[in-house]
Amino acid sequence: MATLYNDYDTDLDSYSSVSGKCSTSASSATTATQSEDENASVSKPLVRMSDELKKFRRLWWDQGNLHPKADWDNVKLPYLLAESITFEEYERRGDMFNVHGCWEWRNGKVIIIELPSDPHEICISSISRELMHRCGSVIQTDAEIYGLGSIRTRVGGSGKEADASFSPEKPDVTSPNGRDGNNKPWPNIVIEVAYSETVQHVMDKVQNYWLHPNRAHDVIVVKINPVPRGQVPMRMRAWHFCVSDGRLPNGTVPARNMFEFGTQDEFGNALNIQQGARIISIQLDCLYHDLLPNIQIPRKTLPDPIELDFFFVQRAIFRMTKFYSSLCILPTDGTHLANEP
Template sequence: MITLEGDSKRKPSYTIRSSNSETSSSTSRASSISSRASSITIPVAETLSDVDWEKYTERTDFFNVHGNWEWIDGNVCVYELPLGPHGTCSRAIERLISSKDPKMMLVSLGDSRTRVGGRGKEADESFVPFDKPEINSNGREGPNSHKPWPNLVIEVAFSETEDHLLNAVKDYWLYQGRAHDAIAVKLVRSDTIISKIKVWHFCTDDRTPMGDLVPVSEFEFETIDDNDQFLIEPQQYTINIRIECLFHGMPPTFQTPSSIPNPLTVDFFYVLRAMKGELKIS
């Protein structure tokens, strides 16, 4: 069970109680880290047990940690911390995509909550075509949901491990019948700066003969030098997303909009530029 503690003089915190243990922000079994984007301090723990779906959704809303926690069969896994670079990167990618859609034919779902059986996750950003048809079952909010899954999911990892990031993309978001494309980004820290950014673009159409997903594109680059100058140029590191993928699942009579370039290009020079103020970590 999760209980909430707090008053007007103290930052909110939570305590998770189960039949076997208790984890609290006041104990040595959990550490705390403050988000640079807000004044909330959250305990960091690998797994919190005996938390029902309703309580999980309530607490992720309260602490505004969408895209940082994961719910698996009543266990809450805290795999990412809501730090500035994480949010700045995902928002920069979202803005780049939205800027190339002048007629707003793609709807940004942001960190919309999803659930499949005993597992619940939120992407950092996501897009679905405007007026995409509902589905019969197994929509993005559970087995009885009719809401279609997003076509494009964006996941950014800072404190999250690279393995967890890629497994979430392959095994959850791009599982059959869910999202169609995904952009995965890993921010690599070295001492007091984000020194490297690693990027993958996956599409469900690109698989090995055995059915395993392979990246459509994959690259990594260094960020800034000792004089805070960027180490990449415009158009040097880009992702190209086919418009057919962005509008997958639309009716046969649907015509892809000519207002969106095909392919839609995400240039990571501009993502890096948007992150300039977040690259140095105090």
């Protein structure tokens, strides 16, 4: 039976590139109206759950059904969805129900780390489009950068999927060091977008999994503060990590860059960003890290660095969330059909 999973029960809302740790922002400590839990603007943690609520939430695992009676708007993440599950069954159901980037597998447990939402999906798509657009001149060449999507990875008792990932053609690695637990090479660029997911959880995943030595080279993290369904997000932040910057004494990779790109900062001050003002730069040596030896980095074809402009990411999120609600679930009892011809 599914229960609350409390390994990351405290949601800390800021991340220090100096210490590599999450901490509560000064504004949330001094302002009574702001909660330490970033998700408090949408929902509050559940203290007790009825057997009926657990049953309806379990339907996502059993049937791929995000049932309206599961009260997903008020779930506290991470959430334990199923136990005693093999990695193969986790893969099978993820593919069967088209669940990617929302679940992860850990020592037989299937854990919900994110819920489907328009801001989450639009952000992933927009960043991916920015990168592929900047690399458009090498499409269909030997130096093409391939979009790997939310490709599934496994290390020992842990299985995770990035929200998006990218890589040139790379040689196989020595088993069992590959992303599949065998010899498949890891992607060079990983994108993680957190909406329902907390800053603490996504940063733990980035530092202890994706940026573990000999895995991903660069990771872009976005945190979108959740808002009530149908509203447009106001606070959005981005971080860029690159293993070329070395590691801090605690073993974490420092953030190369961090910026706000929403319409409000953590203190509620208005932001009005312009094109070219919020850039993440990826060097070609990082993008093409560990390239196949017979392929040359296209230094005369691509700009160095590749610049991703988050002005366009913000614009996509704002424009598209005006037209679509974050999560549309139809009743299963047929009542939504009552007035149809």
